[in-house]
Amino acid sequence: MASVPTGDAMRRAISLAARGLGTTSPNPVVGCVLLDTAGEIVGEGFHAYAGGPHAEVVALAQAGERARGGTAVVTLEPCDHTGRTGPCSAALVHAGVRRVVIAVADPDPVAAGGADTLRAAGVEVVFGPYAAEAEAGNIVWLTAVRRQRPYLVWKYAATLDGRSAAADGTSMWITSEAARSDVHALRGAVDAVLVGVGTVLADDPRLTVRDIGDGSLAVRQPLRVVVDSAGRTPTDARVRDAAATTWIATTAAVGSGPDGRVDLARLLTELYRRGVRSALLEGGPRLAGAFLAAGLVDRVVGYLAPRLLGAGPAALEDAGVGTIAEAIDLELADAERVGPDLKIVAYPRQRED
Template identity: 60%
Template structure:
């Protein structure tokens, strides 16, 4: 992969990020088509289910300039016919001479695109900047392929001393407006938002995506409430008509994730309180943490996470910081638990 193709791959990853939360259960892929001189001729990202894939959008935009050019794609072009035709065939019809792929197709259903292209004389490079693509927009879909569950992103807002609520249970506006706006952007990238019944009873959140002016977005993630004892009243705001809501009585986090996976959820935002967070962490089912920390001290009140059954420092749950960003007067820290992830690879997108 040369420098021009590397820049195109970075752009393809960005395009995939832009459609996070809109493509499930299909993967959010980005694609860039370079003409024969290496100039950008077209770009695209996966449409919602039933619409064109990223490669088709990019080829349509490129038109005749695609002939003799290069397609740069975050996921290997599919070779099967589902709701749309094979992207490998679309690339061949457009006359591209080279295809650069970040992530080889991991599913038995859609694999074969690279082989089909090579058989037709197209130069194919697999595994270009693969890790960056796997850690980006494709992370949730890949978790589904490998572990048959949604990717779980735990978002939590705390004071400097790790409190999510004061001793009198007040918790509203721990962080400032920029951090709160970032939460809405984060929700928009997810297929579903999860809280427990305790959070609903304490805060009565609406769990919707709103813009900077407070307007409700057109596309809303599924609202999920874990309510094993049927405590959530019919008057709770999660029952309004702003978005769909799913009440679950699943026995544990793993069962809940299976339930949501079967509904097409591939990226789940966990916004529940300390008890629910602890349950997911203890089960090893948190893939990413988005921590918003405000420059406040309470000294008492609800902790950010409940008991994890850890009684010595050597057993502590280790996390790796992947990004630190200032949000007004607050700080956003992104982390990933240090643990093995993996499992059988079956199934795939459609």
């Protein structure tokens, strides 16, 4: 077998890491490739689920003695702490690995320090190859840890003229079954789903993950969060059923902002403390506007149906924009057909002061 360049090994590690998306939270996704002294791949692995073996441990188990004197190529700095598993830095040292190539440094102060431990043991450590690609693959977790709040995705559905409901308030269904199935996949990849109490009172949603997979595997249900300043969520609301855990976030529990409503920044901080690293904001237009005005939205996913209403509620209400110069600019990342609908993914641009 021919030797593998380090860059090719890192690209492979990044693709391995992606296999853990949606199942590792509150941990990151990580991929690892082990090369022997001749540069041949002798082990590879990824972190599959929280509490399970880390990518480096999986790869070392495959490699066995062939890892001794070799190189570990890993997408994230090996952890240096003992949690539900032991430190990967120690495992690499014990296996006799002589060189470790790392794409991205670990920003978590609890787990960071692996590179220093490796160097102290005489292991060569190299940072940087394919850092941008590795960062993009782990952007949700990295953003959450760096900001100490969940990575927030705002999802909305609207007609082409931007209406989220008809003039009489009816909104089921604006988009197609294909789009709704895609939304369930989005829910299945996050730790929490957020709505305002207005959405609960108007639509009585369940906010659970359904209609994904073939039913052979258990679906991880995200935490359901109702932003409900005054505690108006009915006792018989479907979000209170036993299908998933629910938190009714009131001002009494979270704290209030200047407007007397739930302080949204504090809400996200509390969710992070509870282990939430990613959240999907599903409704309604007033709550979405408040999150956008506060600069707390990291990604926008819009489903546009090829329909026109001409009247009815808009998909977004006051977002703190008073003039065109204050518009929230988005960077368009993707656009694709989902059934008859158009799915758009975009990222708010950072405003320059």
